[in-house]
Amino acid sequence: MDSISTASLHAVYLLFSGDKELWNIISISFSVSLRAILFAAPLAVLIAFAMAYHRFFGRRVLIYVFNTLLSVPAVIIGLTLYIIFSRNGPLGDLKLLFTQDAMIIGQFILCMPLILIMSHTTFQSSDRRIWETARTLGATRIQAMLTVMYEIRFGLLAALIAGFGRIIAEVGCSMMIGGNILHYTRNIPTAIALETSKGDFSQGIALGIVLLVMAMVLNLSLSLLQGRGEVV
Amino acid sequence: MTTFNITFKDLNKSFNQHLLFNIPELTIESGRCCLLSGINGSGKSTLLKIMAGLETPNNAEIYYKNIKLDWKSACKQIHKKIIYLHQTPLMFDASVADNIKYGMRKQGYSRNKIQESVKMALQWADLEHLKDNNARLLSGGEKQRVALARAYVLSPEILLFDEAFSNLDTQGRTRIFEQICKLKDEGVGIILTSHELAHNTSLTEHHMHLENTHLKIFSKENNIEHFNNIKTPELILVNA
Ligand SMILES: Nc1ncnc2c1ncn2[C@@H]1O[C@H](COP(=O)(O)OP(=O)(O)OP(=O)(O)O)[C@@H](O)[C@H]1O
Ligand SMILES: [Mg+2]
Secondary structure: OOHHHHHHHHHHHHHOOOOOHHHHHHHHHHHHHHHHHHHHHHHHHHHHHHHHHOOOOOOHHHHHHHHHHOOHHHHHHHHHHHHHHOOOOOHHOOOOOOHHHHHHHHHHHHHHHHHHHHHHHHHHHHOOOHHHHHOOOOOOOOHHHHHHHHHHHHHHHHHHHHHHHHHHHHOOOHHHHHHHOOOOOOOOHHHHHHHHHHHHHHHHHHHHHHEEEEEEEEHHHHHHHHHHOOOO | OOOEEEEEEEEEEEEOOOEEEEEEEEEEEOOOEEEEOOOOOOOOHHHHHHHHOOOOEEEEEEEEOOOOOOOOHHHHHHHHHHEOOOOOOOOOOOOOHHHHHHHOOOOOHHHHHHHHHHHHHHHHHOOHOOOOEEEHHOOOHHHHHHHHHHOOOOOOEEEEOOOOOOOOOOHHHHHHHHHHHHHHHHEEEEEEEEOOOOOOOOOOOOEEEEHHHEEEEOOOOHHHHHHHHHHHHHHHHHHH
C-alpha cells in the first residue's frame, strides 16, 4: 500500500517535472499512432463510402473480411508481420523489423478495419436525401460525397477516435515488431509492460495517467461536439 | 423562347424483379404544369427521381434536342436542368443563406453572382428574416420554402415537386401554390405529384396517372371532361 502511494506520487512528479525519458516515450506513442491514423482514415472512409453508396460485386465479402480482421488479436497481426519482416521473411530485405515504420504498418492494420466498419455503419444509416439533394442541385459525385461526409461528421469522428483508441494503448503488436527500443520504438504500452515487469510502478502509473486523461479529453470533446450538432 | 424538352421512351423500372412501371413514351417540357397521381407505392417518387437522374432506370431511351443519348450523358444534361424536390426537404446543417448558396457554389458561380442571386431568392421566398438561422431548425413550411428557393436560384427548366402540398396548412399551400404559378409564368416546367386522384384545373395542362405499371396521360386539349370531373381538395381551398 505504502509503495503504491509513493509510486503514484513519484508518477505525478515525473509528469510535471517534464521527465525527458517519459515525455520521449509519450511523443513516440502519439507520433506513431497519429501517422497510422493519418494513412488509415482516408482509405477506410473512402472504402466505407463506396460500400455504402454503390452496389458492386464482392461488397458482402469485403464486409466479412473487414469484420474478421477486426476480431483478429493484435498479437496475431504482430506475429504475422514479424514473420514477414524478419530477416528470412518475404519482405526481410526492407529491414523494417524493429522500426517505427513497422509499428505504423502494424497499427494501420489494426485500426483500418475498425474505422472502416464504424464509418460504413454511419454511411449506411445516413439520410439518402443528403446525396440526392446535393446531386440534384448540381454537385458532382465527389462534391456530393464530401457533403455527405460533412453532414455525418460526428459519426465519422467517433470512428476515428475509436480507431485511435484501439492503437494508442495496444501492446502486443508494438512489442513484437517494434522491439521496445528506448528513444526509438518504446511507446506508452510497451514501456508500461516493461517497467511493471521490473517492479517499477511509477513510470507505468504516469503513462497510465496520460492515457486516461487523453481518453477523457477525446470523449468529452466528442460528446460536446455531438451535443452541439444534435438537431433534427 | 425555345422550350426545353426531354423524351423518355421504353422507360421501365423494377425493384427486385418486381416491375414498378413500364412507360412507352413520356415527354416533359418547360413552361407547362403537369399533375402526376397514383396511389401510395405506385412509383411516383421513383419516376420523378429517374427524371431528375437520381435513380437509374432498368431501361430507357432518352431523346434530348432530337438526339438520342445514353443514360450517362443524359444525366449530365438532366442534373443541370431538372431539379427534384423531396416530399420532406432535407436541409444541410448550415444557415438558410448557405443552403440557398449550395448549388451555385458547387457549380462554380462567381461570388458576386451568388451574393446577388441569394439576396433576390431570399426576398422571393420571403425568408430574409431567417437568413442566418440554421435551416435544420426551421418549421416544415419554412423548410419547403428554403428548398424551393435553393432550386429557384439555379434557374432550372423543370421542377419536380414530390407531394408539394402535404405537410402544409392552408396558408402554406396558398403560398406554395402562388409560387408555383409564378414559376410557371417564368416558363419553368412543373410536375406535381399527389396520391389523391384529383386535379386542379387552373394550374395544370396535363394529368398523368400511374396505375398497375401503366401511365395514363390526359391533356387539357383532348380530355376536357376528364379535367372538369376531378379537383384536388387541397387546391380547391386555394381557389375558393
Ligand atoms: N431502393 C428501393 N429498393 C427497393 N424497393 C424500392 C426502392 N425504392 C422504392 N421501392 C419500392 O418501389 C415502390 C414505389 O415507391 P415510390 O416511393 O416511388 O412510391 P410513391 O408512388 O412515391 O408512393 P407515395 O405516394 O407513398 O410517396 C414501393 O413499393 C417501394 O417499396
Ligand atoms: Mg412518394
